[in-house]
Amino acid sequence: MEKKKIGFELLIFEDETELSQNERKLLRNAMDARENAYAPYSKFKVGAAVLLENGQVVIGNNQENASYPSGLCAERVAVFQAGAKYPGVAITSIAISASPSQHEEAVPAAPCGNCRQSIIEYEQKQKSPISIILGSEKGPIYKCVSVADILPLAFNSSFLKDS
Ligand code: THU
Secondary structure (H helix, E strand, O other), rough: HHHHHHHHOOOOEEEEEEEEOOHHHHHHHHHHHHOOOOOOOOOEEEEEEEEEOOEEEEEEEOOOOOOOHHEEOHHHHHHHHHHHOOOOOEEEEEEEEEEOOOOOOOOOOHHHOHHHHHHHHHHHOOOOOEEEEEEEEOOOOEEOOOOOHHHHOOOHHHHHHHO
């Protein structure tokens, strides 16, 4: 039996002033998008901003529904819109911002499992990493250099192929 430890490097910034100018702008786009989220049921607003290789930014926010499971997370609204609007253009990074928590020791909200799976699809397709920036106006900002880091052993299209 072999034991394998899987880990990743999480970059932690004290606040947005420590980010590069582009990252800071992208995070601001996510925070702005968050304000227009349609979240009347959970009251938990999330915004996302996707930066593409061609310099375009595509935003998304969570869209809820009276039939709860019919709603969609901010991240998927953003990446699916990017795929529809700019097909085949690689994604460089995605910034995600949930409403700041009132807790003293707040850490940034991270994407749900479904969103990680949706984003990794594009990472695998484009064969280049998509970095993830998580944060809000308050508390630290987290950065992962690749979605694969936060979704180890991900399901992917290779499993669908005939052996
Ligand atoms: N939500 C997101 O938009 N992104 C996530 O990664 C986690 C959760 C949304 C879905 C729902 O509208 C609300 O937050 C509460 O779960």
